């Protein structure tokens with residue numbers, strides 16, 4: 001008998017930004033599958049089985065979840081933010097496409113979540129009010145040349161840009177290279193927003209002009225937003241500035 005498979009976006013961190021649908025799906029699960037820190041965010045009951053795996057094992061984790069569901073379990077695959085934004089939902093569908101025929105009879109449900117770019121933008125004001133795009137700076141899964149091409153195209157087309165996975169210990173230079181590339185396309189005054197661990201206790205938000213943006217400010221828990229030519233910066237005495245992108249283009 002086939003069980004159930006839900007792919008759950010847990011939101012950026014705080015309980016308040018986890019949706020009611022996510023909470024209900026997690027409560028209904030017999031098995032929780034995911035990267036350790038995400039599974040740790042779920043308060044599992046003693047009867048729920050936790051299957052924790054390493055960050056780089058997304059496809060193997062997806063196959064395992066599908067097999068558990070095919071065996072009749074009620075499986076929740078958990079992902080941070082939104083499960084479809086650089087998350088586990090793609091891995092599950094990739095595993096279905098290339099996996100066992102029986103897996104196509106499973107009806108996976110994707111529960112959307114609040115992606116890091118929305119949580120970060122909400123803290124800053126409204127930087128995503130104009131047309132925007134999202135890019136992962138990780139070159140683990142695609143060549144760096146592709147990332148450069150997309151960054152250049154996004155900047156020259158006037159998109160506000162959300163950068164996920166800006167750097168990590170294994171990828172220390174990528175954000176600096178991205179800033180160098182963007183400085184050739186955009187004015188030095190363009191606001192660059194660093195939003196780290198948004199909605200978590202160690203949250204930190206900073207804004208700097210592109211000319212002075214320091215890639216060392218970011219870590220793997222940071223979402224970087226780059227404004228476009230319309231993005232406004234409102235300085236405030238002793239308080240965090242507001243940043244917004246007007247809906248009307250120049």
Ligand code: SAH
Nearest residue numbers: 012081082087115116164165197198222223
């Ligand atoms: N599916 C997730 C993104 C996973 S990729 C989502 O929709 O948010 C992992 C990247 O997301 C991190 O490197 C970081 O850039 C960003 N991120 C995730 N949670 C974050 C948070 N609470 N604050 C800031 N950035 C976060």
